Amino acid sequence: MLASLVGLTVWLPTVWPAQGEPQTRVFVVKAKMFAFDPATIRVRRGDHVILKLTSLDVVHGIYIDAYGINKIFFPGEVATVEFDADRAGKFKFRCSYTCGNMHPFMLGQLIVEPNYPFRGAAILALLIAGGTVGLLWRRRNPDKDNPGSGAEAAEVRSMVAQAATTERFDLLQIGFIRRMVRHRAFQYTLMALSLLFFLVIILTALFGTPIGSHNFAIVFVWIVWWALLIAILLPFGARFWCTICPLPALGEWLQRLSFIRRRNRRPFTLGKVWPKRLRNIWLQNFSFLGVALFSAVILTVPLATGLVLLSFIVLALIAALIFQRRTFCRYICSLGGFISLYSMVSPVEIRAKDPKLCERHGAKECIRGSEEGYGCPWMEYPGTLERNAYCGMCTECIKTCPLDNIAVNIRPFGADLMVPHRRMDEAYKAFIMLASAGIYSAVMLGPWGWLKGWANLSSLPHFGLYALGLLATNLLVVPGVFWLFSWLGKLFSGARAVPVKKLFVSFAYTLVPLGLMAWVAFTFSFIFTTGSYALSVLSDPFGWGQGWNLFGTKDFPWVPVLAGGIPYLQILALLAGLIFSIRVAYRVALQNFERSGQARRAVIPIAFFLTGVTMIFLQLYLG
Numbered sequence: 129m130l131a132s133l134v135g136l137t138v139w140l141p142t143v144w145p146a147q148g149e150p151q152t153r154v155f156v157v158k159a160k161m162f163a164f165d166p167a168t169i170r171v172r173r174g175d176h177v178i179l180k181l182t183s184l185d186v187v188h189g190i191y192i193d194a195y196g197i198n199k200i201f202f203p204g205e206v207a208t209v210e211f212d213a214d215r216a217g218k219f220k221f222r223c224s225y226t227c228g229n230m231h232p233f234m235l236g237q238l239i240v241e242p243n244y245p246f247r248g249a250a251i252l253a254l255l256i257a258g259g260t261v262g263l264l265w266r267r268r269n270p271d272k273d274n275p276g277s278g279a280e281a282a283e284v285r286s287m288v289a290q291a292a293t294t295e296r297f298d299l300l301q302i303g304f305i306r307r308m309v310r311h312r313a314f315q316y317t318l319m320a321l322s323l324l325f326f327l328v329i330i331l332t333a334l335f336g337t338p339i340g341s342h343n344f345a346i347v348f349v350w351i352v353w354w355a356l357l358i359a360i361l362l363p364f365g366a367r368f369w370c371t372i373c374p375l376p377a378l379g380e381w382l383q384r385l386s387f388i389r390r391r392n393r394r395p396f397t398l399g400k401v402w403p404k405r406l407r408n409i410w411l412q413n414f415s416f417l418g419v420a421l422f423s424a425v426i427l428t429v430p431l432a433t434g435l436v437l438l439s440f441i442v443l444a445l446i447a448a449l450i451f452q453r454r455t456f457c458r459y460i461c462s463l464g465g466f467i468s469l470y471s472m473v474s475p476v477e478i479r480a481k482d483p484k485l486c487e488r489h490g491a492k493e494c495i496r497g498s499e500e501g502y503g504c505p506w507m508e509y510p511g512t513l514e515r516n517a518y519c520g521m522c523t524e525c526i527k528t529c530p531l532d533n534i535a536v537n538i539r540p541f542g543a544d545l546m547v548p549h550r551r552m553d554e555a556y557k558a559f560i561m562l563a564s565a566g567i568y569s570a571v572m573l574g575p576w577g578w579l580k581g582w583a584n585l586s587s588l589p590h591f592g593l594y595a596l597g598l599l600a601t602n603l604l605v606v607p608g609v610f611w612l613f614s615w616l617g618k619l620f621s622g623a624r625a626v627p628v629k630k631l632f633v634s635f636a637y638t639l640v641p642l643g644l645m646a647w648v649a650f651t652f653s654f655i656f657t658t659g660s661y662a663l664s665v666l667s668d669p670f671g672w673g674q675g676w677n678l679f680g681t682k683d684f685p686w687v688p689v690l691a692g693g694i695p696y697l698q699i700l701a702l703l704a705g706l707i708f709s710i711r712v713a714y715r716v717a718l719q720n721f722e723r724s725g726q727a728r729r730a731v732i733p734i735a736f737f738l739t740g741v742t743m744i745f746l747q748l749y750l751g
C-alpha cells in the first residue's frame with residue numbers, strides 16, 4: 129500500500145503537463161577531478177536544455193539519471209548535449225568515464241522544477257507521521273476507564289510477552305537445516321570459503337590497479353559486500369555475517385588448534401579476560417568513527433582498503449592470542465558495533481526455547497563446552513540471552529546443549545528493540561550511525577565538490593575542519609538535539625518523576641529502524657548505478673587488462689540500471705523506517721511512563737524529531 133501511495137503522490141506530478149512558456153536554456157559546464165561546475169543545474173519542466181561540456185584536466189563523461197543521456201568529453205574540446213527536460217524532479221548526473229579514485233563520487237544534480245517528487249514525498253512523510261501518531265491516539269484511552277496504572281502496565285507486559293514468546297517459528301524444526309547447523313563443519317566451511325574470497329580481495333587490493341572502479345577489492349568490498357550487509361544480511365539475517373566473517377578465522381583456529389573437531393586441550397591463548405571497564409561498545413563507537421573519518425580514501429583507494437583489512441586481521445589474531453574467545457569481535461571490531469545495533473531489527477534470533485530449563489540444568493555446556501562443541505565464543509549465556517546484539521550466531525550452543533533447548537527463531541521485525549535493558553553506549557551507536565548516514569550521503573552523493581576534496585585529504589587544514597565537523601555532528605550535535613527532544617517528551621508527558629537521561633537513552637533506540645533504512649536508502653543510490661562494475665572486475669580482478677578475461681565479462685561496460693527509479697526506492701525505505709520508528713517510540717514510551725496518556729504525549733516530540741530526520745534525508749536525496 130505504501131508503495132502505491134508513493135507511486136501516486138510522487139510519480140504522477142512528474143509527467144503532469146508543464147505550465148508556462150518553455151525556454152531554451154544553455155549551460156556551460158566545466159568538469160575537473162572530481163566535480164562539475166556548476167554542480168547544480170536548475171531548469172523548468174518543458175525547457176529545452178543545452179549543456180556545453182568542457183574538461184579542465186582529464187577525460188570525463190556525463191550520465192544523467194532517468195534521462196539516459198551519456199556523453200564522454202575530452203579536455204580542450206566542447207561537447208554538446210541537448211534534451212527536453214520533460215520529467216520533473218531532481219536527477220543526479222554522474223561522471224561516466226573513469227577519471228581517478230573519486231570518480232564514482234563525481235556527481236552533480238539536474239533539478240527540473242517544480243520539484244514535485246520531493247514535495248510529494250515531504251507531504252507524504254508529514255501525513256504518514258501524523259497518521260501513525262493519530263492512530264496511537266485513537267486507541268481506547270485506558271486512563272478514562274481505569275484510573276491508576278493497572279491497564280497501562282498490563283499493556284506493556286503483554287507487549288513484552290508478545291515480543292518474547294508468540295509468533296516464533298523454530299527453523300531447526302526443519303530436518304535438513306537442523307542437520308546442517310548441528311554439523312561441526314558448518315561454520316568452518318562458511319568461514320573457510322569467505323577467507324578464500326578474502327585472500328583474493330587482499331591480493332587485488334595490494335597488487336591490482338589503483339583505480340578503484342577497476343579493482344576487485346574496492347568493487348567487491350564497498351559495493352557488493354556492503355550492499356549485501358546493509359540491505360539483506362542485517363535487516364533479515366541478524367548477525368549472520370559474523371557466522372561467516374573471515375577476519376577472526378585465523379585467530380579462532382589458532383586458539384582452538386583445530387579447524388573442525390572439538391579438541392579437549394588447553395586453548396592456545398593467554399586467555400586474558402577483557403577489562404571490565406571496556407566491556408561495552410564505546411571502543412567500537414570510536415573505532416567506527418576513526419574508519420569513517422578516512423572513508424573517502426579507504427572507499428576509493430584499493431591499497432588503503434587492503435591495509436585496513438589486513439590490520440583488522442592482524443588485530444584479530446593478536447587479540448585471539450592475548451584474550452579469551454572472540455574478544456576481538458565482541459569489543460574491538462569497528463564493524464561489530466553497528467552490526468550489533470542493527471541486528472536487533474532482524475526477524476531471526478538464536479534463543480533458549482525454555483530459559484527455565486536452562487536455569488535448572490547445572491552443567492551449562494553452552495558456557496563450558498562439551499564433546500560436541502565449544503562454550504559460547506561470544507561469552508554469552510543462552511539461558512539469559514534476550515537480544516541479538518551480542519550473539520555472533522556461531523551455532524556452538526545449538527551443538528553443545530544436551531537438552532536440545534536452543535532454537536533458531538523466525539520472529540517479528542524489531543522485537544529486540546523492546547528489551548527493557550538499555551545502555552548509553554548503544555544509544556550513542558544509534559546517534560553515530562544515523563549521523564554518519566547523513567554525512568556520507570552529503571559528502572559522497574552530494575553536489576559539493578569542495579566537501580569531497582576536504583574528505584579526500586586534499587589539504588590538511590581542510591581535512592581537519594572536516595574531521596572536526598564529522599566528530600562534532602556525531603558526538604555532540606545529533607545527541608544534543610535529541611536530548612532537547614527527549615526533554616520536550618518529558619515536558620509534554622507531564623510526568624515529573626521520569627529522568628530525562630532515562631528517556632534520552634530509551635528513545636535513542638527508536639532511531640534504529642530509521643537509521644538502518646537511511647543506510648539502505650544510501651546504498652540504493654550507488655548499488656544500481658555501480659553494480660555493473662562487479663561483472664567486469666570479476667573477469668579481470670587486478671585490472672591489469674593483459675590477457676585476463678576469466679569469465680569473458682571483462683569488457684562489460686558501465687551500465688547504470690534503474691537510475692530513474694532510485695529516488696522512489698529511497699522514499700519507500702525512508703517512509704517505512706519512519707513508520708516503524710514512530711511505533712517503536714510509542715512502545716518505548718509505554719515502558720517509561722505509568723500512564724498510556726503520558727506515553728502518547730511524550731511520543732509527539734520524538735515523532736517530530738523522526739519526521740525531521742526523514743525530511744533531511746529526503747532533501748539530500750530528492751530536494
Ligand code: CUA
Nearest residue numbers: 223225227231
Ligand atoms: Cu570524472 Cu570520472
